[in-house]
Amino acid sequence: MSALGRRHSSPRRRAALAALVVTAVAFGGTACGPFEQEASGPFKGLTGPQILNKSIAATKTAKSLTLDLAITSADGPTKAYLAIDRQGRCAGTMTLGATGTAELIKTGNAAYMRFDEAFLREQGKGEPAEQQVAILKQLKGKWVKSDASDPETKDSLELCDLDALLADFEQGVNFATTGGETTVNGRRALRLTEGAGAESTTLYVATEGAPHLLKIVTKGGEEPGTIAFSSYDKPVPARQPAAKDVFEMED
Numbered sequence: 108m109s110a111l112g113r114r115h116s117s118p119r120r121r122a123a124l125a126a127l128v129v130t131a132v133a134f135g136g137t138a139c140g141p142f143e144q145e146a147s148g149p150f151k152g153l154t155g156p157q158i159l160n161k162s163i164a165a166t167k168t169a170k171s172l173t174l175d176l177a178i179t180s181a182d183g184p185t186k187a188y189l190a191i192d193r194q195g196r197c198a199g200t201m202t203l204g205a206t207g208t209a210e211l212i213k214t215g216n217a218a219y220m221r222f223d224e225a226f227l228r229e230q231g232k233g234e235p236a237e238q239q240v241a242i243l244k245q246l247k248g249k250w251v252k253s254d255a256s257d258p259e260t261k262d263s264l265e266l267c268d269l270d271a272l273l274a275d276f277e278q279g280v281n282f283a284t285t286g287g288e289t290t291v292n293g294r295r296a297l298r299l300t301e302g303a304g305a306e307s308t309t310l311y312v313a314t315e316g317a318p319h320l321l322k323i324v325t326k327g328g329e330e331p332g333t334i335a336f337s338s339y340d341k342p343v344p345a346r347q348p349a350a351k352d353v354f355e356m357e358d
Contacts (some may be wrong), residue, residue, distance in 0.1 A: 149318065150312075162310075162313075172337070175337070184205065189201070197345055221251070250354065298311055
């Protein structure tokens with residue numbers, strides 16, 4: 108069964124996420140754009156670049172958060188909904204490619220993944236029919252347990268590394284311009300934009316409470332996508348599955 112563990116890995120997953128983040132927060136400009144609107148509320152008197160840097164500083168202090176992302180890269184589409192914290196806890200779902208979803212739980216040194224039938228059938232392609240049947244029989248509805256420090260498992264858990272995710276957010280010179288206010292997942296937000304035409308990025312910064320980043324939308328370019336952040340500093344619901352529902356991988 109170790110072959111399944113190798114085949115569901117995708118080393119570009121966090122790379123694609125990092126590219127989305129870097130594109131959003133490292134514009135490389137030096138001034139505000141020509142359509143800058145005057146910010147109000149908690150950002151009154153601040154320029155777009157100053158607001159973005161303030162938001163990045165606040166976001167980097169998060170002890171936990173939930174990310175909801177949809178990215179298209181050279182490997183195809185990736186979707187994920189994950190609650191993660193700095194203690195290494197992680198829980199949620201990931202969908203790689205057009206079909207097939209995996210549930211994921213990481214707690215302590217253990218990682219658990221449960222694959223839907225579409226995912227298992229996709230991973231079994233090319234294997235003898237009897238092996239495909241065996242995989243479905245063994246794993247359908249079961250959590251596959253593995254050591255979180257195993258290299259193959261770590262690759263599957265790249266999106267669960269909150270420290271690495273927040274390290275990609277860098278303050279500094281940027282080219283953000285302020286737009287109007289809107290609402291993101293029930294929270295008031297200020298819109299910041301950069302770029303136009305074939306490639307552009309829009310960021311949404313909370314205007315109530317801490318000025319966290321709430322959403323990043325990148326259009327055009329090589330890896331367009333959307334990532335939303337919510338549930339800042341909330342407990343992560345990562346609980347070990349019942350033993351009867353767990354299948355332990357063999358070495």
